[in-house]
Amino acid sequence: MTELAIKGDHQRAVEALRRSYEAIPAGAPVRLAKRTSNLFRWRDPSEAPGLDVSGFDSVLSVDPEERTAQVQGMTTYEALVDATLPHGLMPTVVPQLKTITLGGAVTGLGIESTSFRDGLPHESVLEMDVLTGDGRIVTASRDNEHSDLFYGFPNSYGTLGYSLRLKIELRRVRPYVRLRHLRFGDASELAKAMAEITEAGTYEGETVDFMDGTVFGKAEQYITLGFFADDAPYTSDYKGQKIYYRSIQERSIDFLTIRDYIWRWDTDWFWCSGAFGVQNPTIRRLWPDKYKRSDVYRKLVAYDRRYHLVAHVERWRGLRPREDVIQDIEVPVERLPEFLEFFHDKVGMSPIWLCPLRAKERWPLYPLEVGRTYVNAGFWGTVRLPPGRIPEHHNRLIEREVAALEGHKSLYSTAFYARDEFWRYYDGETYRRLKGAYDSQGRLLDLYDKCVRGR
Numbered sequence: 001m002t003e004l005a006i007k008g009d010h011q012r013a014v015e016a017l018r019r020s021y022e023a024i025p026a027g028a029p030v031r032l033a034k035r036t037s038n039l040f041r042w043r044d045p046s047e048a049p050g051l052d053v054s055g056f057d058s059v060l061s062v063d064p065e066e067r068t069a070q071v072q073g074m075t076t077y078e079a080l081v082d083a084t085l086p087h088g089l090m091p092t093v094v095p096q097l098k099t100i101t102l103g104g105a106v107t108g109l110g111i112e113s114t115s116f117r118d119g120l121p122h123e124s125v126l127e128m129d130v131l132t133g134d135g136r137i138v139t140a141s142r143d144n145e146h147s148d149l150f151y152g153f154p155n156s157y158g159t160l161g162y163s164l165r166l167k168i169e170l171r172r173v174r175p176y177v178r179l180r181h182l183r184f185g186d187a188s189e190l191a192k193a194m195a196e197i198t199e200a201g202t203y204e205g206e207t208v209d210f211m212d213g214t215v216f217g218k219a220e221q222y223i224t225l226g227f228f229a230d231d232a233p234y235t236s237d238y239k240g241q242k243i244y245y246r247s248i249q250e251r252s253i254d255f256l257t258i259r260d261y262i263w264r265w266d267t268d269w270f271w272c273s274g275a276f277g278v279q280n281p282t283i284r285r286l287w288p289d290k291y292k293r294s295d296v297y298r299k300l301v302a303y304d305r306r307y308h309l310v311a312h313v314e315r316w317r318g319l320r321p322r323e324d325v326i327q328d329i330e331v332p333v334e335r336l337p338e339f340l341e342f343f344h345d346k347v348g349m350s351p352i353w354l355c356p357l358r359a360k361e362r363w364p365l366y367p368l369e370v371g372r373t374y375v376n377a378g379f380w381g382t383v384r385l386p387p388g389r390i391p392e393h394h395n396r397l398i399e400r401e402v403a404a405l406e407g408h409k410s411l412y413s414t415a416f417y418a419r420d421e422f423w424r425y426y427d428g429e430t431y432r433r434l435k436g437a438y439d440s441q442g443r444l445l446d447l448y449d450k451c452v453r454g455r
């Protein structure tokens with residue numbers, strides 16, 4: 001299909017969506033009808049039909065000279081990477097899971113191993129078309145009349161509007177990535193090294209292209225550095241029998257193709273595939289490679305969440321209930337050792353994913369300090385509840401600790417803040433001003449109601 005035809009399809013989808021939005025009765029809830037989700041805020045399926053956004057899942061164009069792409073809001077990063085890599089380009093930040101959408105990563109945040117240099121996915125956006133809560137379609141950029149929406153859109157989670165088209169920056173890539181896994185026995189030394197590498201952008205005289213980390217325990221933690229390469233003496237394959245996160249403990253140097261590096265975490269949903277037995281060599285051999293994907297595992301979790309199969313079995317066995325502890329948080333790099341010490345002591349879950357980042361601009365609804373180095377800690381699993389504790393015991397502990405350490409918590413999963421506390425952390429004054437300007441009738445959910453009350 002030609003680029004002109006694709007753009008024509010996009011315009012027709014825009015007009016159809018506008019008509020669909022206008023047809024929703026006043027006072028009726030407005031939601032998207034989506035086939036996939038990477039959120040972990042569960043709610044019962046709505047009986048009300050959602051807005052059909054299936055026509056917004058394409059890459060409209062890639063400009064190799066300008067190093068930009070025009071992308072529809074529901075386009076997955078898997079499709080976006082497939083469109084850009086043939087041009088020797090990739091998005092500046094590619095979140096870890098294939099079915100995360102560009103629009104989702106911009107309105108709901110995302111992060112990956114280029115974030116120590118390139119910030120978060122929304123920092124690569126040059127302009128975006130947004131269907132606002134009041135039914136308008138506006139183009140927002142850093143310096144036009146809708147710049148307030150442009151800067152307020154990240155971390156709004158679709159409560160101000162939905163992105164239909166985004167123009168984003170791309171960065172050049174090379175065919176391979178050479179990895180170095182550096183082991184640390186002390187969290188303070190790891191944090192110090194992350195801060196120094198982030199500040200310098202180099203390690204032992206080489207430019208660092210990627211950086212993240214993995215914590216297996218108090219005395220075993222790693223920084224993984226990635227360096228672009230034009231050739232490789234070999235390449236490892238973690239899409240089949242081998243498991244990427246295990247390789248971090250087993251080897252100090254590794255080589256991957258750029259595509260396999262980008263999706264290194266997706267095959268096993270970091271390490272969460274173990275919950276389905278997929279890390280057992282026999283089961284792994286029988287499990288088709290095409291189903292070794294994060295979206296497949298998430299559907300299995302959603303099925304269990306709906307029917308409580310595991311909980312019923314564990315209750316029958318007389319085991320204490322488990323609490324889902326599925327979160328990403330950011331703390332300043334100098335406070336990371338304190339957070340890890342707390343987490344080992346009070347939660348006791350491992351592994352933990354680490355990813356340093358720096359915000360390049362101020363984004364009010366997720367107000368990281370510009371130029372300050374933070375570290376994202378990601379942890380995804382379940383923990384047994386101590387006797388007599390409330391069901392959200394560990395999550396509430398984590399919220400309080402992150403606040404005490406001058407950090408922030410992503411809102412893709414459960415949150416328990418009181419309303420006043422929530423708006424202190426996520427700039428309620430700016431949000432209310434934006435809500436009045438772009439959704440004055442409250443057609444879309446309020447951010448607190450959506451992310452904390454689970455409406």
